[in-house]
Amino acid sequence: MTATAAQRAVPVRKATYGRAVKSEWIKARSLRSTWILMGFTLLAFIGIPLLAASPTDSSFASASLLFNGLDFAVILLAIFSALLITSEYTTGSARNTFTATPSRGAVLAAKTTIAVLFALVVTVVAVGVAWAIALPADAAAIDLADTETMRLFGGKLLGLVVVVVLSVSLGTLLRSAVGTIFTILAIELIAPPILLSVGNTIANWVGALLPFTLTSQVIATDPPGAGEVGLASGPALLVLLLWAIIPFVLAVLSLRSRDV
Amino acid sequence: MIEAKDLTKRYGSKTAVDHASFTVQPGIVTGFLGPNGAGKSTTMRMILGLDRPTGGTVTLGGKPYAKLDSPLAEIGALIDAKGVHPRRSARQHLRALAATHGISDKRVDEVIQMTGLTEVAKKKAGQFSLGMGQRLGIAGALLADPQIVMMDEPVNGLDPDGVLWVRQLARHLASTGRTVFLSSHLMSEVQQTADHVIIIGRGRILADAPLDEFVKAHASGGVSVTSPDAATLAGLLTSAGATVEPGKEREILTVTGLDALGVGRIVRDNGILISQLRDDTTTLEQAYMRLTAEETEYKAGVPGTAETASAPTEEVSK
Ligand SMILES: Nc1ncnc2c1ncn2[C@@H]1O[C@H](COP(=O)(O)OP(=O)(O)OP(=O)(O)O)[C@@H](O)[C@H]1O
Ligand SMILES: [Mg+2]
Numbered sequence: 038m039t040a041t042a043a044q045r046a047v048p049v050r051k052a053t054y055g056r057a058v059k060s061e062w063i064k065a066r067s068l069r070s071t072w073i074l075m076g077f078t079l080l081a082f083i084g085i086p087l088l089a090a091s092p093t094d095s096s097f098a099s100a101s102l103l104f105n106g107l108d109f110a111v112i113l114l115a116i117f118s119a120l121l122i123t124s125e126y127t128t129g130s131a132r133n134t135f136t137a138t139p140s141r142g143a144v145l146a147a148k149t150t151i152a153v154l155f156a157l158v159v160t161v162v163a164v165g166v167a168w169a170i171a172l173p174a175d176a177a178a179i180d181l182a183d184t185e186t187m188r189l190f191g192g193k194l195l196g197l198v199v200v201v202v203l204s205v206s207l208g209t210l211l212r213s214a215v216g217t218i219f220t221i222l223a224i225e226l227i228a229p230p231i232l233l234s235v236g237n238t239i240a241n242w243v244g245a246l247l248p249f250t251l252t253s254q255v256i257a258t259d260p261p262g263a264g265e266v267g268l269a270s271g272p273a274l275l276v277l278l279l280w281a282i283i284p285f286v287l288a289v290l291s292l293r294s295r296d297v
Numbered sequence: 298m299i300e301a302k303d304l305t306k307r308y309g310s311k312t313a314v315d316h317a318s319f320t321v322q323p324g325i326v327t328g329f330l331g332p333n334g335a336g337k338s339t340t341m342r343m344i345l346g347l348d349r350p351t352g353g354t355v356t357l358g359g360k361p362y363a364k365l366d367s368p369l370a371e372i373g374a375l376i377d378a379k380g381v382h383p384r385r386s387a388r389q390h391l392r393a394l395a396a397t398h399g400i401s402d403k404r405v406d407e408v409i410q411m412t413g414l415t416e417v418a419k420k421k422a423g424q425f426s427l428g429m430g431q432r433l434g435i436a437g438a439l440l441a442d443p444q445i446v447m448m449d450e451p452v453n454g455l456d457p458d459g460v461l462w463v464r465q466l467a468r469h470l471a472s473t474g475r476t477v478f479l480s481s482h483l484m485s486e487v488q489q490t491a492d493h494v495i496i497i498g499r500g501r502i503l504a505d506a507p508l509d510e511f512v513k514a515h516a517s518g519g520v521s522v523t524s525p526d527a528a529t530l531a532g533l534l535t536s537a538g539a540t541v542e543p544g545k546e547r548e549i550l551t552v553t554g555l556d557a558l559g560v561g562r563i564v565r566d567n568g569i570l571i572s573q574l575r576d577d578t579t580t581l582e583q584a585y586m587r588l589t590a591e592e593t594e595y596k597a598g599v600p601g602t603a604e605t606a607s608a609p610t611e612e613v614s615k
Binding site: 045046047048049050051052056057059060061063064067068069070124125128129130131132133135136137138139140294295296297 | 342345346347348349362363365366367368369370374376377379380381382383384385386389390392393394396397398399400401404437440441442
């Protein structure tokens with residue numbers, strides 16, 4: 038049976054993680070919904086700062102304004118990320134995906150890679166465009182080499198990556214786009230303001246440990262004062278990363294143990 | 298070659314596949330036959346590592362699916378025609394599949410042409426008819442030119458031309474030394490294509506034999522004739538080229554190699570007195586139905602099997 042290996046009419050290579058990434062990208066880009074979602078994300082990113090634009094004098098405030106669209110865009114990018122896996126189950130194409138690349142970890146890593154790259158590219162492009170168009174007057178005021186600006190950019194992008202990975206992982210665990218999006222909405226938009234404003238320390242702490250608030254804590258240069266709820270930048274970074282790592286590991290374990 | 302050993306799958310208390318052991322050989326077409334709900338699709342999903350067996354193992358050329366470096370080159374499978382995103386074009390679906398194995402676009406276009414999808418390749422898969430979807434599934438299965446081709450109910454939804462095409466494809470693949478494994482719930486379908494048949498009923502393998510052996514064993518009852526003058530009749534039938542076996546009672550003969558009409562003619566021409574002439578030949582379809590009906594009867598006879606399924610199973614298998 039293996040005698041034919043040498044004389045294969047159709048040359049094939051190993052089904053690796055790298056090839057799974059290529060395959061996932063072909064799948065993502067061949068759906069119109071990907072491009073529509075990208076359009077809306079860019080619109081949110083560029084439109085919101087444009088609307089909010091007002092002359093500011095501090096470069097940090099200007100730079101921060103560039104990310105005003107992110108709170109909304111992150112939800113759109115989370116939808117894109119969740120659909121990468123949940124649509125496979127609703128359409129039955131998961132069977133093709135997992136037969137072509139039998140390693141569950143490789144498939145999930147490939148999907149996560151596409152989700153992260155897509156989110157980063159869209160965000161960087163959008164922020165760049167917003168910088169050029171929305172804030173022409175202030176553009177010169179933003180100094181990328183400035184450590185505070187770098188902290189802001191790095192922190193925001195990391196926060197985005199964490200939500201995207203969380204979204205792919207939750208999509209894998211729940212196998213439902215609606216369930217995943219709702220959970221992300223709750224974690225990102227609904228829970229933080231509620232939990233942080235109630236007069237209960239435990240609730241405040243839960244609120245402080247959500248990815249949204251952790252991102253601000255990572256960016257903040259000054260640690261919270263004594264008696265204040267919240268973490269210093271370093272520990273906040275660690276907890277933020279756990280929001281991506283733990284769900285991802287659980288998702289791989291779930292894929293390995295459950296039937297497709 | 299596909300080798301299953303004690304392959305078992307339970308969904309909750311429902312046993313879909315029950316200690317199935319079989320080997321699917323290269324160079325021939327093997328039909329996997331069983332009524333609805335027998336466990337054919339479940340077995341195939343386990344072969345592809347999609348469903349985890351509750352017990353037992355299945356290997357492809359000696360390796361479990363998860364250990365294959367380039368699985369699409371080892372086994373190409375059609376298990377679910379609708380396993381394609383409805384808003385992705387057929388060609389992009391195949392290109393994505395090809396990318397996992399570094400297969401060229403040239404080969405993608407080749408299988409599109411082979412399966413007669415050239416004109417609709419750019420159309421969204423969701424707009425495909427059942428038959429077109431089936432062809433797209435087959436195109437995916439053939440993409441990496443696999444050693445084993447496995448198809449779950451491949452002729453489902455195909456027009457007569459399509460059915461003929463699948464049969465010829467299966468025969469052709471087998472003639473080039475490949476392992477071909479096709480499921481069906483119709484004996485007539487398997488009979489036209491397969492060299493070997495594996496029959497499954499309620500998750501258990503009921504028969505596993507070359508088709509002609511299965512025919513000999515199950516579809517050759519012959520003609521039974523009862524006559525007070527059996528000895529004379531036996532002589533006449535034998536000289537007419539038939540094979541005659543005396544029955545348990547001396548007056549009853551079982552005749553093969555001659556149909557009921559032929560036997561009747563000899564009886565008339567020679568003026569022999571008979572008391573009964575009966576056609577006992579069973580068609581393959583009947584043999585298959587009888588084999589699987591026992592399973593179905595058992596199923597119908599035990600209401601609320603959910604909890605007690607495993608205990609009576611032992612008795613029935615005797
Ligand atoms: N995911 C599942 N969860 C629960 N039960 C299942 C599942 N998949 C299959 N079954 C059950 O297992 C049994 C075997 O089903 P399977 O689909 O393998 O049969 P089949 O031989 O392919 O039938 P058909 O000819 O109708 O396609 C059926 O009783 C079915 O209801
Ligand atoms: Mg089936």
